[in-house]
Amino acid sequence: MSTSGCTGCPMYSVEGLKKLGVDMREFDHVIALAGNPNTGKSTVFNALTGLRQHTGNWPGKTVTRAEGAFRFNGSRYKIVDLPGTYSLLATSTDEEVARNFILFGQPTVTVVVVDATRLERNLNLALQVLEITDRAVVCLNLMDEARRHGLTVDDRRLARDLGVPVVATAARQGDGITDLLKAIDEVASGEAVCRPRRVAIRDPKVRKALEELTAQVSAVHPGLPNARWVALRLLGGDPGIVSALQSGELGTIEEPQEVTA
Amino acid sequence: MSSEPRPIDADTVLATAERLRWEVGAGLDDALMEDIYSHAARIADRAVTRDGDTRRFDLDRAIDRVVTSRVWGFPIMLLLFAGVFWLTISGANGPSAALSALFLDWGLPQLHALASGVGAPWWLSGFLIDGVYLATAWVVSVMLPPMAIFFPLFTLLEDFGYLPRVAFNLDAAFRRAGAHGKQSLTMMMGFGCNAAGVVATRVIDSPRERMIAILTNNFALCNGRWPTQILIASIFVGAAVPPYLAGLVSAAAVVGVALLGVLLSFAVSWGLSRTVLRGEVSTFSLELPPYRPPRIFKTIYTSVIDRTLIVLWRAVVFAAPAGAVIWLISNVTIGDASLAAYAVRFLNPFGMLLGLNGIILLAYVVAIPANEIVIPTVLMLTALLGSLSGVGEGAGVMFQSDNLGDTYQVLRAGGWTLLTGVNVMLFSLIHNPCSTTLYTIYRETGSAKWTAAAAVIPLTMGFVVTFFVAQVWRLLA
Numbered sequence: 001m002s003t004s005g006c007t008g009c010p011m012y013s014v015e016g017l018k019k020l021g022v023d024m025r026e027f028d029h030v031i032a033l034a035g036n037p038n039t040g041k042s043t044v045f046n047a048l049t050g051l052r053q054h055t056g057n058w059p060g061k062t063v064t065r066a067e068g069a070f071r072f073n074g075s076r077y078k079i080v081d082l083p084g085t086y087s088l089l090a091t092s093t094d095e096e097v098a099r100n101f102i103l104f105g106q107p108t109v110t111v112v113v114v115d116a117t118r119l120e121r122n123l124n125l126a127l128q129v130l131e132i133t134d135r136a137v138v139c140l141n142l143m144d145e146a147r148r149h150g151l152t153v154d155d156r157r158l159a160r161d162l163g164v165p166v167v168a169t170a171a172r173q174g175d176g177i178t179d180l181l182k183a184i185d186e187v188a189s190g191e192a193v194c195r196p197r198r199v200a201i202r203d204p205k206v207r208k209a210l211e212e213l214t215a216q217v218s219a220v221h222p223g224l225p226n227a228r229w230v231a232l233r234l235l236g237g238d239p240g241i242v243s244a245l246q247s248g249e250l251g252t253i254e255e256p257q258e259v260t261a
Numbered sequence: 262m263s264s265e266p267r268p269i270d271a272d273t274v275l276a277t278a279e280r281l282r283w284e285v286g287a288g289l290d291d292a293l294m295e296d297i298y299s300h301a302a303r304i305a306d307r308a309v310t311r312d313g314d315t316r317r318f319d320l321d322r323a324i325d326r327v328v329t330s331r332v333w334g335f336p337i338m339l340l341l342f343a344g345v346f347w348l349t350i351s352g353a354n355g356p357s358a359a360l361s362a363l364f365l366d367w368g369l370p371q372l373h374a375l376a377s378g379v380g381a382p383w384w385l386s387g388f389l390i391d392g393v394y395l396a397t398a399w400v401v402s403v404m405l406p407p408m409a410i411f412f413p414l415f416t417l418l419e420d421f422g423y424l425p426r427v428a429f430n431l432d433a434a435f436r437r438a439g440a441h442g443k444q445s446l447t448m449m450m451g452f453g454c455n456a457a458g459v460v461a462t463r464v465i466d467s468p469r470e471r472m473i474a475i476l477t478n479n480f481a482l483c484n485g486r487w488p489t490q491i492l493i494a495s496i497f498v499g500a501a502v503p504p505y506l507a508g509l510v511s512a513a514a515v516v517g518v519a520l521l522g523v524l525l526s527f528a529v530s531w532g533l534s535r536t537v538l539r540g541e542v543s544t545f546s547l548e549l550p551p552y553r554p555p556r557i558f559k560t561i562y563t564s565v566i567d568r569t570l571i572v573l574w575r576a577v578v579f580a581a582p583a584g585a586v587i588w589l590i591s592n593v594t595i596g597d598a599s600l601a602a603y604a605v606r607f608l609n610p611f612g613m614l615l616g617l618n619g620i621i622l623l624a625y626v627v628a629i630p631a632n633e634i635v636i637p638t639v640l641m642l643t644a645l646l647g648s649l650s651g652v653g654e655g656a657g658v659m660f661q662s663d664n665l666g667d668t669y670q671v672l673r674a675g676g677w678t679l680l681t682g683v684n685v686m687l688f689s690l691i692h693n694p695c696s697t698t699l700y701t702i703y704r705e706t707g708s709a710k711w712t713a714a715a716a717v718i719p720l721t722m723g724f725v726v727t728f729f730v731a732q733v734w735r736l737l738a
Binding site: 011037038054079084089092093094117119120121126128131149150151152153154155157158161162172197199200201204205206209212213216217219221231232234235236242245246247248 | 269270271273274275277278280281284285290292293296297298300301302304305306307308309310311312363463464465466547548551553556
């Protein structure tokens with residue numbers, strides 16, 4: 001017998017979560033929510049913050065980024081809901097907003113919300129995020145829909161292959177939100193160490209070029225956590241990264257120090 | 262390493278990158294993306310197992326085959342939207358009358374009694390009660406019921422996953438007009454609010470196509486204008502047919518105006534993409550999400566709280582000062598007539614030429630901050646300045662009408678005909694966007710020139726369309 005009616009209440013499962021709405025004072029960690037369009041990012045966002053960011057069943061609904069806050073396990077989190085994108089190549093404004101935030105906003109943890117029913121295409125984005133940052137949690141959302149479609153997704157296998165925590169959720173029903181919070185908390189506090197899988201460069205010529213350029217990027221911006229990715233983008237001639245290097249914006253990612261002229 | 266002993270700065274890095282890029286050769290990015298794609302495929306393949314049952318996929322596909330088919334796609338779309346408007350129009354009358362009875366028939370005399378009880382001077386009670394309160398009460402009773410029905414219905418369609426199918430159906434037409442297919446999505450947003458639609462154009466990558474989407478968003482009838490359409494259609498178009506057809510025919514008239522807006526969107530996009538905004542049409546992929554059973558109560562709750570009340574609040578915020586302005590221009594007199602009378606007299610010849618009148622044009626000037634208050638303003642000015650005897654209140658009192666019949670009588674007495682009604686509906690669709698939308702356009706484009714274009718293009722078109730309709734109508738009548 002349960003001690004009280006509380007155990008039957010959906011709020012009971014999210015013990016330790018305090019939704020703070022738009023009260024974003026003095027946060028300890030910043031969480032970015034990334035993912036393909038229409039995977040339920042805004043639903044996850046609402047479940048965590050208690051806000052009612054408009055959700056709708058169509059891709060491209062969130063064009064600006066929404067921000068909110070929550071407290072969990074003694075830490076205050078600010079969470080940023082990024083526009084849904086299929087890639088982070090920054091060919092459009094929404095992709096640029098998403099990528100720049102993950103790169104320059106320096107979220108403590110990036111949560112990639114993926115659609116369990118369309119895993120392959122969603123992983124394209126997740127892998128691109130993991131190229132930029134290694135502090136990430138994959139939120140395997142829409143598990144209820146996957147079950148209805150007769151799909152079983154092995155979240156532990158997925159976690160091993162991606163090298164970051166994977167949490168199965170059904171955000172519309174509130175399932176798995178507590179597990180997601182625990183995973184975020186572990187990554188943010190450094191308890192869980194992510195070893196994301198990165199693109200392997202097999203061509204020795206490219207590998208050598210990348211090494212040389214990575215060393216130079218690190219020399220200019222010693223604090224940069226993702227010098228290899230920046231070097232890769234420079235090799236590819238990414239105009240956004242080139243201008244970020246020229247303007248010294250890349251320098252804002254490291255610990256504050258003098259900006260290279 | 263080829264780096265010299267001199268300190269490395271950003272320029273050195275860029276020079277190195279430039280040199281290495283030549284060595285590595287083009288196609289590096291493609292190779293990296295291919296690697297990511299193949300890896301994603303491998304990981305997904307290992308993690309996902311599917312059992313034999315794929316019935317729901319088939320159900321989705323079956324629905325899609327019908328609602329996006331060449332034959333049935335458009336008729337279904339029209340039927341669905343006509344159904345939504347019919348429910349809105351026929352469902353909103355009763356609650357509107359009840360609200361109006363509460364705020365106007367009961368609340369207004371109470372307030373006046375209270376004001377005279379505390380000995381408030383006539384100008385203060387006039388300004389506050391007959392100006393601010395009446396405008397606000399009018400907007401609430403006219404707008405709240407239709408919005409409280411329309412938004413939940415629209416949100417249910419959205420939640421179900423129907424909107425991307427509409428975009429899919431319209432995509433080919435937009436491409437033929439030289440615009441981006443995603444413009445159909447931003448237009449959908451525009452049906453809610455043009456300012457939101459303009460912000461939504463950020464999903465369009467190419468600046469050229471985005472500008473087309475911004476400039477034409479105004480032709481998506483926003484919810485500030487729905488009540489005008491619904492009201493005028495009910496009392497003028499509905500009155501022209503037998504009563505049992507009135508609801509259907511007025512709904513059809515509203516759908517007709519909305520469709521005309523879509524057609525104008527195409528036409529203007531076509532014109533822009535062949536003149537000042539020439540260029541290639543870019544391709545994109547549109548994902549048709551799975552149909553999801555809408556969560557009815559949650560949808561109703563959030564669409565009432567988030568959409569209806571927010572929009573209503575905005576209307577009230579604009580209506581209250583507008584009511585004050587109307588009361589002032591009707592009560593501040595120079596010589597023998599009020600400011601409003603001068604303005605109406607000045608605008609009247611031009612208005613008549615367009616099949617409208619001076620009062621309507623003045624109402625559109627007063628209503629630049631928010632389209633919602635056009636009809637209340639028209640009614641008030643008509644009751645005040647029209648050759649009405651025994652109808653209406655004192656100067657600057659927004660005319661209160663507790664049912665559609667009264668509204669009809671006032672407008673009839675003010676010289677309105679079916680032509681006036683039709684042209685008001687047309688002009689309400691085709692005129693400059695409200696000031697909020699214009700400000701949003703300025704913020705999004707950063708260009709005063711394009712913002713001006715966004716105002717001048719539809720305004721000119723509105724004048725031209727109403728002018729021609731009026732001339733042809735008068736020739737035939």
